[in-house]
Amino acid sequence: MTRSTPGLDAEIDFILSTTGAAALPPHEPGSGQSPQLLYREGTILVREEDVDTVVNALPAPSPEGYDGSPGANEDGRSQLVVFPGLVRMTLLSTDGSAPDVVRALNRRVGSRMIDLDYLMVCASHPCPASEPVPVVDGEPVPPIAAAGGAFTGRGVVVSIVDSGLAPDYAQHHWLSVGVYGDRDQMIKDDRTIEHYGGHGTFVAGTVRAIAPRATLFVEGAVSIFNGEPTLVDNGAAFSSALSAQISQALAHRPDVMVMTFATETIDQRSPLCFDVLYEKQIQHIKGLAFLAPAANDSSQTPEFPAACSWVIGVGALNATGDQRADFSNYGRWVDVYAPGEGLVNALTTGHYTYLDPPGATADFTGLAEWSGTCFSTPIVAGLIAARMSSTEESGQQAARTLLECARAQRIPGVGPVLYPDQARCHIHCDCHRHRRCHTPPGGKEKDRHRCCDECAEC
Structure with a gap:
């Protein structure tokens, strides 16, 4: 889903110009629309145990595919171990675009062997909701x-x-x-x-x-x-x-x-x-x-x-x-x-x-x-x-305790909520000792959250 906001076009252009990433769908300057996602073109991520299967499933390289460059395999596709269990593999120009390769290969093998190398932005796009x-x-x-x-x-x-x-x-x-x-x-x-x-x-x-x-x-x-x-x-x-x-x-x-x-x-x-x-x-x-x-x-x-x-x-x-x-x-x-x-x-x-x-x-x-x-x-x-x-x-x-409290004081139409002074909050707490922690910012005693109503002390 895309979002249109003031300044978004400039933000996306800034990210694309400084990272060399590609956009899906392609970003059109001046559209004011955010692409679905950004990714590294020409690269896929592969489970380490699936590398051979993936290489065999990709099109055979042309004779000039292997250039002997450091890190390149004889099939022309370099492989970099990101951390144990994950490999980043480059694609050849004959393989197709990274999104097309990911969709086609995962569909063909019936399991999720590969994925895109996504460009991740602070809190997605745009970041954040405003400028400071x-x-x-x-x-x-x-x-x-x-x-x-x-x-x-x-x-x-x-x-x-x-x-x-x-x-x-x-x-x-x-x-x-x-x-x-x-x-x-x-x-x-x-x-x-x-x-x-x-x-x-x-x-x-x-x-x-x-x-x-x-x-x-x-x-x-x-x-x-x-x-x-x-x-x-x-x-x-x-x-x-x-x-x-x-x-x-x-x-x-x-x-x-x-x-x-x-x-x-x-x-x-x-x-x-x-x-x-x-x-x-x-x-x-x-x-x-x-x-x-x-x-x-x-x-x-x-x-x-x-x-x-x-x-x-x-x-x-x-x-x-x-x-x-x-x-x-x-x-x-x-x-x-x-x-x-x-x-x-x-x-x-x-x-x-x-x-x-x-x-x-x-x-x-x-x-x-x-x-x-x-x-x-x-x-x-x-x-x-x-x-x-x-x-x-x-x-x-x-975290489980706090999420329990958050669910007990959920806001209809929003969901579970927590506030900055609720570290000690629990639906079974002695609410009368710190009832302020159950009052919304700017609220009054009568506005305390429902977790208080579930506590016998209240």
Whole structure:
């Protein structure tokens, strides 16, 4: 499903021009429409055990197909092991376009052996729901939780796969200790903030607003494959690189992992790279909670990895917290909604040029207001981390408890919801001791959520 928004055409053109990706269907400049998906042309992803079967099923190469180049097989198709279990294979010009090859071969063999190497953009297209707006002398929204209480995230490790960290992230007191990561390559030495610059810093700051003592690792600028660009230098990365980055990030032994990239797929099924990553690694990590944004297309079409069965997909609520944000994706595949409109948190200090309206500029002094499901996601991640530090639950256990609460206070027509001060929320809690946590932002005591009504204490 496509979405038409102001500035979208410029955003898609920017992504395509800086990544060399192809669009499906082909993008027409000036259309104002988002393509279904972006992908790496001339490349497919293959299960390692299926490589020989796939090669044999593809057309035989012409005599000039093999050029003897490093990494090329005698059939002319180079193969790169992304991580154990997944191979990235180049196609020959005689094989056809990557989407046609994927559809035809999977249909012919009757199983899903191959997939596209999707270009994944921060919270899909566009990212985010808006461009950042400077905030001067303001405070974070949601506010920074007290660091001296029980629900602080102390001892919990959160790994974030995003754009890295701004060079001056430590100027913010809630990020000054216990936060580590790669440098954000979209914030230049001359303080020019390129499009998507500061995204990872804003996400990290939002987690820390909810769980101020959690340890954070922010991935973003690591070169995965020799000779290729850094992972994120334009707000987008191919799924093969992101899968490899997640695989490496697991070395931090995180309790909670947040990935802020999203994509639709050619068959509305989970990308093959994430299936293999889950089978080979993630399912064997006890207690890991994995979260991803539902994306900002105002669509019911599943976005991945948010729609994967093992991922908590997070949608966005509006600024008042009582309805779905108009940009948020929705549907049964979205597990929970949290505030995602008009949030304020750390960005960086520098000069930014907007895509919409073209040529408009702004100077940032540290804080920004921003909207998107990629920012409602770290609110839920922070709630899980904050709860873990007090209850000694694993990430998955804390997530299950919070999702139970979210379902109990669901908003009709929206779905399960959580709010920033609900780390201790449970439908069996002593509501009279912290009834405020059950009141919508700006609401009154009479507006408390239904989970209170199910508690005997209330």
